[in-house]
Amino acid sequence: MKAKLPPLGTLGPFIALLLACAFFATQSDRFLTLQNFSLILQQVMVVGTIAIGQTLIILTAGIDLSCGMIMALGSIVMTKMAADFGLSAPVAIALGIAATALFGLVNGLLVTKAKLPPFIVTLGTLNIAFAITQLYSGSQTITDIPEGMNWLGQSLRIGGTNVLYGVILMLVLYLITWFALRETAPGRHIYAVGNSPEATRLTGISTDKVLLGVYVAAGVFYGIASMLSVARIGAGDPNAGQTENLDAITAVVLGGTSLFGGRGILLGTLVGALIVGVFRNGLTLMGVSSVYQIxxxxxxxxxxxxTDQMSRKGVR
Structure with a gap:
């Protein structure tokens, strides 16, 4: 029976989410409502999308501390382009995503070509992205944006409650990326690089190309998160993204992805993001201070x- 059960790192996040929901259901009558679950999904929409890119990087035994600020930069680029140059929403959004992808490319080149540790590289680009965001925006929120940028912040009626189009997009991105990691050769290469870069290289796979592709793809996901952030708040906020990097890493770790690389399920990251969202929502309904939520x-x-450490010892 034990051999047939999923590993603890895979099963644990789902159990934790169910237990958290059961607990908060006993503490507040408002918790187990469709409207409240829709609100939780809205609250994790941006971080959940960032966490997709963060998962790809952590699967290769890396880490990205710059993801939140790159997301903020992308939101400023797309809103400034629309406000200052009168560009249409699709063009402005594309330019914002291109900016975040460029930062992902820079991170990838520094990791693969300069052979710098991902922690140091992304710590540096975090500060660079923050400075550029503040300078380019003049530390001002950009509110003069076209109506098309707010579309993903609108909702449709499903099962008696309103669900944002942005939430649906996030869930679709999880399904597509999960399938790509599970069923395609590039996805399996990501796991292989995380397990053993040297063994992967000896099989003829270019580890540098895999890593570079992962960082660029992560940058694209950060750009999509920028679009969702703008749609949700209706503006480009230069002060956004200052805690999203830690929130995204938290979601990945809670979802069962190993910080040592090579192990994890992307859908677990979504569960991890929901765990954080459920705890914050539930504690808020209970009237608990935000300090205790942190x-x-x-x-x-x-x-x-x-738990990850114990499961690794069990494998050994």
């Missing part, structure tokens, strides 16, 4: 990493 999130991360 405390609980930190404890969850430590527990998730400890």
């Amino acid at each position: 405390l609980v999130t930190g404890i969850l991360v430590i527990l998730a990493v400890a």
Whole structure:
């Protein structure tokens, strides 16, 4: 029976999510409502999309500290292009995503060509993206944007509750990326590089190309998250993205992806993002201070990493 069960790192996040929902359901009558679950999905929409790119990088045994600020830069680029030059929403959005993809390319080149540690590279580009965002925006929120940029922030009626188009897009992105990781050769190469870069290279796979592709793809996901952020708040905020990097890493770790690379399921990242969203929502309904919400999130991360360590020892 034990051999037939999924690994703890895979099953654990789902159990944690169910237990959290069960607990908060006993604490608030408003928790188990479709409207509240729709609100939770809205709250994790941006971070959940960023976490897709973060998962790809962590699967290769890397990490990206710059993801939140790159997302903020993308939102400023697309809103400034629309506001200052009168560009249509699709063109402005494409330019914003191109900017975030370019930052992903820079991260990838520094990791693959300069052989710098991902932690140091992305710590540097985090500060660079922050400075460019502040300088380019003049530290001002960009509100004069075309109506088309707000479309993903609109909702449709499903099962008696309103669901944002942006939430649907996020879920579709998870399904597509999950399928690509599971069923395609490039997806399997990502896992292989995370497990053993040297063994992967000896099989004839270019590890540098895989890593470069992963960082560029992550940049594209950050750009899509920029689009969702603009759609949700109706503006480009230069002060956004300052905590999203840690929130995305938290979602990945809680979802069971190993920080050592090579192990993890993308849909687990979505569960991890929902765990964070459920805890924050549930504690808010209980009237608990936001400081304690951050405390609980930190404890969850430590527990998730400890579980990962124990599962690795079990494999050995």
